[in-house]
Structure formats: C-alpha cells, structure tokens
Amino acid sequence: ICFYGVGNHGGGPTREQIEFLMNLKEASKDVEYIFSTPERFFKELEKYSSFLPVVEDELQYHSIGCYTSNSKIKKLNRRAENMLQASETWAAISAFLTDFTYPVEKFEDSWKTLLFNQFHDTLAGTAIKEAYDDAYEQFGKVISTSSDIMYEALFKIINNIDTQGDGIPFIVFNNSCYENDGYIEFEPWMGHIEWKDSLSVVDSKSEKKIYQLIPHSALVRNKYRIVFKDVIPPFGYKVYWIRETNGKNEYETDLRMGEDFVENEYYKLEIRETGINLYDKWKERYVIQNHQFVIIEDHTDTWSHGIDRYLREHSYPKFESIEKLVEGPLKSVFKVNYRFNDSEIDMFVTLHSKDPVVKIRYRINWHEKFKLVKLYSKINYVPKVLSEIPYGVIEREANGKEYPMQRFIMLEEPDKEEGITIINNGKYGYDVLDDEVRISILRSIPYAWHDPYKIPDKEYFDFLDIGTQEFEMWFFSYNETNKYDVFAFAEQLNKPYIALNVWKHDGTFPPTNSFLSVSSEDTNVWVAAIKGSEKKPNEEIVLRILELKGIGGNVELEFVDKKFLVKMKPFEIKTCAISKNGTLIETNHIEKNNT
Structure with a gap:
C-alpha cells in the first residue's frame, strides 16, 4: 500500500x-x-x-527529539487531556443525577480541537513558530471550555448537597476512582476575618482535622492558606467547616527539618551541592542519589533526526543556595537554587508528614541555546524499566536509548517487585543506562530546523524553550504490596482534587459521598474515563476500565446506589454503560453495540 x-x-x-x-x-x-x-x-x-x-511489541521509533521539543505544547496537551476527562466525568455524573444537560456539541468540538493539535508536527514540537501561536490559543480554548463545563456541572451537584452547619463551609472533590488519601491545600474566603488559634477544620462528624497555616498566594491582609490531610472518597466529595472549637491544633509529627535535610517516617531527604539524595528508611538504603539537572550539548535538528540517544557527556549547573521556605508539623519545603550561565533553576522540595511521596516543583528560567536539559538520578542497580503508555505499561531495557513515556516510569529491581517510581505532569521523554536515569526536560534548538539545512550565521530565527517554565515530579518508593498505587498518585498529580468555597443550604446529598467506586479481591483496576453515552448522554453513563495486573478477575463496581459485578480479562480495556433504569451492559469502545 x-x-x-x-x-x-x-x-x-x-x-x-x-x-x-x-x-x-x-x-x-x-x-x-x-x-x-x-x-x-x-x-x-x-x-x-x-x-x-x-507484531506484539512497539512499532518504529522515529525522531526522538519529538518527545521533548517545545515544553509549552507538551504541558498544554497534558492539561487539556486531563481537564477534558475531568469535565466529562463530572458532566456525566451531574447529568445523571441533576437537571444539568450534558453539552454534547461542546465536548465534540473540544475533542476535535485537541485531536487536531495532536497532529504529528504540532504536538511533536517541530512546527513553525507561527503555527504555535495558534495552537496555544486553541489548547487554551479547550482548557477554558472544559473548565467552564466542569464547574457548571459541579455547582449543580453542590446545589443538592447538605452544607448546613456552624462555621464557614467548603468542599473538596476527588477526580479519581481511587481514594485521595493525601494532603489538601486551600485558601478559604474568610470575609477578611483574622485567623484565630481557636479555629478548627471539621467534617460532618465534627472530627477535627489537624491543619497547618502555610504561605498564601496574595500579599494582602487576612488572607490564609491551610494544609491538612484527609481521605476524599473516589469520584466523590467531602464538605468541611471552619469553626471555633475547644482544644488546640496539636499534632505529634514525624516530620523533622535541619539545615540541609528533611525526614519523615518513610524517607530522609538530603540536600547536597551534588544533588538530592533520597534514603528509604523501610528499605534501609538510598533509592535515589545525586538528583539534579544536567546540561547536554545538542546540535541535532528539531526532530533529532538520525540518532536514537543523546550524549552521555554533560555539564552541571552551579549550586547557589538552599533556603527553608516552610517548616511545620504537616509540611516542610526547601528551595534549592542553581545557576548555569544566564539561566536559573529552582527546586521546591516538599515532604509531608507520614506521606510516602516526595514532591518536587521545578522552575527554570532558561536562556541558553543548542542545549538539552535532563533531570539526572542514580539508583544503584540496573532496573527493569516499566514505562506508562496509553492504557498500559510496557517493559523496556536500560540501554541508554531515548524513549517516550506518559505519566510515569517505574524503575524496578531485578527479580523483585520493588523500586522507585518517577511521576510527571507534562514531560514525555527519558533514557536509562545501567543505573543512571535521565528525564528529558527541555531542548533549546531552533523552531522547525530540519537537517541537512545549515544554520545561517545571522540568527534571525527563534529558539524553543527559551524563558520560564514550571513542572512537577513525584517520587514514590514502592514494594510488591503497594506497587499499583502509582496509578493513584499519577491521577492525583495530573487530575488534582478541586476545593471550593460553598454557601450554606439544605440538600438531599449527604456531606460526604462517593458516586462511583471499584474494588476487587482478585486484581487492580483503573477507571480511566467516565462520559455520557453517545446515544443517551443524559440517561446513560459510560465507563472505561483497565485491568492492571495482567491476571484478570472479578471487579465490584458501585455507582450511586447500585452494585454490579464485572469480569475482567488480563490487561483488558472494558467499556460499560450504566443506565438510569439500573442496568449495566458491556459495549465496544465506540459504543456500537450499546442498545
């Protein structure tokens, strides 16, 4: 052909x-x-x-630069995908349970716009600069439209929730099929009331949540940001109130911070000029060492034609300073600053109390040309590399080649089901050679430069990835008992909780609720998508479920007040439709046999 x-x-x-x-x-x-x-x-x-x-393996690799070129388009693509999915989820649930109307045409237009911009030069970062001026605006439209739909759907749900109670109410929604058992940050509207030590965060059972005041977003008076830990049910919500109570906000913490280290019951994290070291207290060894940026000369074209890996030789940015930004019983943050010529790099290293995830936010102000920037880590063993691909995970060799990934890579020890996972919110390229891991961050090369065209002496052209960008990575040291928690953490990072101020009113929905949950004694599954059906979007809800372990088994699915038993094959992607009459049918991926 x-x-x-x-x-x-x-x-x-x-x-x-x-x-x-x-x-x-x-x-x-x-x-x-x-x-x-x-x-x-x-x-x-x-x-x-x-x-x-x-063919039962990956198809041809071509142009490894496409995994990294143009950080902005990669980040916008990830945001648009996640926002569209979250919007569809809440629109489908809201249309099923309230008088909200599922906006079919808006979703169709948004998906078409997103897919149009996943064209192989646009998403690859290899188009001309003028094309990206349009693409950025179109991605922005997808994100904005999806956000508007989502909040309209959520407020229809909120209108039906009982939020009565003493104090100032707010609500937290969970975008995932997994319990969000983690930390929540929120800046409540206090009406310019000064925060008092006697104030508490309580749930509908009047259980007080230990909180910590942390720096807020606006430099104005009587503005506060709180962080606290609680469990938000899957595809559900929980209402809280800020009110005056008796007793103190006291907590026996495991979090300890020194001048160049921070630790909790899981990890000790050391800040060194040579990088960050992560010691796992349960495994009694370092799981990551010398975590820092490396800078590589890159004179390949925008596609990186003709190569399957990047140079191993690299330079390091200069360590400048370390500063404590936040120190408290629930959350501690270091800011670590580096410089490289005219460029500046900041790492905001966060550790929470009794939390198995290390969270680092990176901010880069980049002004160099013909450079590739990677995040380097040494793990002290040659791993089995498990990389997330769409609706699955694939095993790859630690051979130094540049490979694509989705939200995470798992670096598993040989003959063991344990290792370290690196989760991202908008990066797509990596390489692993022996015990060295490098995540690709940016490439500052000319727009749409195709070899063998020679770069002219006069630089009248623009370079990619010049300027400021931010992204986040989470690090999770796992074993065979919690290995599949990586999917929950990837969901939390890429589709985070939604916290909103609400008003007091009666409602038929309880203050804590889960609309949809899945469980299994046989295997692990992930509900990857929820949407309104193509034929009856306001009367049927469609789920896409992925079996993760490769062993199959029975899965119990509970939606609203109905329970269903679904049998999953190994690694199966199953699509189910649930109707308002309480029936569940299995359908194909495009709902062709959904009657």
Whole structure:
C-alpha cells in the first residue's frame, strides 16, 4: 500500500500526482497499480491472515527529539487531556443525577480541537513558530471550555448537597476512582476575618482535622492558606467547616527539618551541592542519589533526526543556595537554587508528614541555546524499566536509548517487585543506562530546523524553550504490596482534587459521598474515563476500565446506589454503560453495540 497526496498529513492528491501515477501504470508492465482505499487493502489481506506475521511489541521509533521539543505544547496537551476527562466525568455524573444537560456539541468540538493539535508536527514540537501561536490559543480554548463545563456541572451537584452547619463551609472533590488519601491545600474566603488559634477544620462528624497555616498566594491582609490531610472518597466529595472549637491544633509529627535535610517516617531527604539524595528508611538504603539537572550539548535538528540517544557527556549547573521556605508539623519545603550561565533553576522540595511521596516543583528560567536539559538520578542497580503508555505499561531495557513515556516510569529491581517510581505532569521523554536515569526536560534548538539545512550565521530565527517554565515530579518508593498505587498518585498529580468555597443550604446529598467506586479481591483496576453515552448522554453513563495486573478477575463496581459485578480479562480495556433504569451492559469502545 502506498499513500499519496499533498504533504505527509492526509492532504488530497493533485492532478499532477494522479497523472504521474497513471503514467506509472502504463510504464510498469510487471506490476499492477490500483487506485484503491485502505478498507479494500485490508479486506484483501484477510485472505492471508492465517500466516501473516503478528507484531506484539512497539512499532518504529522515529525522531526522538519529538518527545521533548517545545515544553509549552507538551504541558498544554497534558492539561487539556486531563481537564477534558475531568469535565466529562463530572458532566456525566451531574447529568445523571441533576437537571444539568450534558453539552454534547461542546465536548465534540473540544475533542476535535485537541485531536487536531495532536497532529504529528504540532504536538511533536517541530512546527513553525507561527503555527504555535495558534495552537496555544486553541489548547487554551479547550482548557477554558472544559473548565467552564466542569464547574457548571459541579455547582449543580453542590446545589443538592447538605452544607448546613456552624462555621464557614467548603468542599473538596476527588477526580479519581481511587481514594485521595493525601494532603489538601486551600485558601478559604474568610470575609477578611483574622485567623484565630481557636479555629478548627471539621467534617460532618465534627472530627477535627489537624491543619497547618502555610504561605498564601496574595500579599494582602487576612488572607490564609491551610494544609491538612484527609481521605476524599473516589469520584466523590467531602464538605468541611471552619469553626471555633475547644482544644488546640496539636499534632505529634514525624516530620523533622535541619539545615540541609528533611525526614519523615518513610524517607530522609538530603540536600547536597551534588544533588538530592533520597534514603528509604523501610528499605534501609538510598533509592535515589545525586538528583539534579544536567546540561547536554545538542546540535541535532528539531526532530533529532538520525540518532536514537543523546550524549552521555554533560555539564552541571552551579549550586547557589538552599533556603527553608516552610517548616511545620504537616509540611516542610526547601528551595534549592542553581545557576548555569544566564539561566536559573529552582527546586521546591516538599515532604509531608507520614506521606510516602516526595514532591518536587521545578522552575527554570532558561536562556541558553543548542542545549538539552535532563533531570539526572542514580539508583544503584540496573532496573527493569516499566514505562506508562496509553492504557498500559510496557517493559523496556536500560540501554541508554531515548524513549517516550506518559505519566510515569517505574524503575524496578531485578527479580523483585520493588523500586522507585518517577511521576510527571507534562514531560514525555527519558533514557536509562545501567543505573543512571535521565528525564528529558527541555531542548533549546531552533523552531522547525530540519537537517541537512545549515544554520545561517545571522540568527534571525527563534529558539524553543527559551524563558520560564514550571513542572512537577513525584517520587514514590514502592514494594510488591503497594506497587499499583502509582496509578493513584499519577491521577492525583495530573487530575488534582478541586476545593471550593460553598454557601450554606439544605440538600438531599449527604456531606460526604462517593458516586462511583471499584474494588476487587482478585486484581487492580483503573477507571480511566467516565462520559455520557453517545446515544443517551443524559440517561446513560459510560465507563472505561483497565485491568492492571495482567491476571484478570472479578471487579465490584458501585455507582450511586447500585452494585454490579464485572469480569475482567488480563490487561483488558472494558467499556460499560450504566443506565438510569439500573442496568449495566458491556459495549465496544465506540459504543456500537450499546442498545
């Protein structure tokens, strides 16, 4: 099969191309050329399907620079995907339970705009600068439209929740099928009331939540930001109140901070000029050492044509300072500053009390050219690399090649189901060679530079990734008992909780609720998507479920007040539709057999 047409993006054929092919047919007596369609081609192949080779591995790698070029478009793509999914989730639930109308046309338009900008040069970071001016605006439209839909759907739900109670109410929603058993940060509207030590954060059972006041976003008076830990039920919510109570906000913490270290019951994290070291107290050894940025000379074109890996030789930024930003019983934060020529790098290293995840926010102000920046870590063993791909995980070798990933890579010890996971919120490239791990962060090369075109002496062209960017990574040291928690943490980072001020009113929904949950004694699953059905979006809700362990088993699914038993095959992606009459049917991925 040979495709023809204008460009390499599905453009229609020209008269000149058709005439050329007709002349080729006349000139080629030994080969028959047929104007046809892909459908006809594959129909013909069915005759030979019994002895055609089957590919059960990844397909061809091409142009490794595309995994990293243009950090902004990569981050916007991740945000748009996650916001659209969260918006569909709450729109579907809200339409099922309230008088909210599922906005089919807005979702269809948003998905089409997102997919249009996942065209192989736009998302790859290899298009011209002028194209990105449009793409940024279109991604922004997708994010804004999805956000508007989501909040409208959420407030329809909030209108039905009982928020009566003493104090100032606020609500936290969980975007995931997993319990959000973690830390919540929120800046409540206090009406310019000064915070008092006698104030508490309480739930509907009047249970006080230990909180910590931390720096807030605005430099104005009587503005406060709190952090506290609690469990938000899957695809659900929980209402809290800030009120005056008896007793003190006291907590026996495991969090301890020194001048260059911070530790909790899980880790000791050391800040050194050579990087960050992470010691796992349960495993009694370092799971990461020398975590820092490395700078690599990169004179490959925007696509990085002709190579399958980047140079191992690198330079380091200069360590400048370490500063305590937050120190408290629940949360402690270091700011670590580095410089490289005219560029500046900050790491905001966060550790929470009794939390198995280390969270680092990175801020880079970059002004160098022809450089590749990676985040380096040494793990002291040659790992089995498990990289997330769409709806699954694939094993790859630690061979130094540049590979694509989605939200995380798991670096597993040989012959053990334990290791360290690195979770991201907008980076897509990495390499692992022996015990050295490098996550690709940015490439400052010219826009749309295609080898063998030579760079002119006069620099009239623009460079990618110049300026400021921020991103976040989470580090989770796992064992065989909690290995699949990586999916929950990846959800928390990429689709974080939603915290909102609310008003007091009656409602039929309780102050704490889960609309949908899944459980299994046999395996682990992930509800990757929730949406309204194509045929009856206001009356049917569609779920997409992935089996994670590769062993299959029975899964109990509870939606609103109905329970269903679903049987999952190993690594199966199953689509189910639940209707308002309380029935569940299995359908294919495009809902063709959903009657």
